[in-house]
Amino acid sequence: MIRSELIDGLAASHPHLSRKDAEDTVEVILNAIVQAVADGKRVEIRNFGVFSASLRKAHLARNPRTGEPMQKAATRFPKFKPGKPLQGLEPSASSDK
Incomplete structure (x- = not known):
């Protein structure tokens, strides 16, 4: 479902x-x-799920192009944890992506 279908x-x-x-x-x-x-x-939307922000710690990474090590800063990213009614659902075989 996309936004226009929801509307x-x-x-x-x-x-x-x-x-x-x-x-x-x-x-x-x-x-x-x-x-x-x-x-x-x-x-938190009861019986649906919880939206929150998680923190990804600063860490040492490698530049994929050069292989050179570099320091990546800490970043915050969105996270969604489904509520109990959504946790047991299996995707349907005909679901569109």
């Missing part, structure tokens, strides 16, 4: 919402999650 589904299941209102709603929710994770906060 269309929301608009279809709530006839009082226009497509524009559904689009604005999805945009506000996603922006709130992104901003919270960027600020280092944890966002």
Whole structure:
């Protein structure tokens, strides 16, 4: 499912919402999650999952082109842990990527 399919589904299941209102709603929710994770906060949506930021420590790496060792700075990256209802799901054979 892509963003436009999510918006269309929301608009279809709530006839009082226009497509524009559904689009604005999805945009506000996603922006709130992104901003919270960027600020280092944890966002928990019960029965769905938890969005958080994890810290990757600074470490010694190699430049793949030259093989020269180099120091990589610590970085923060987003992480998602699915809730219990999502943990047991198996991907369907016809799922699109």
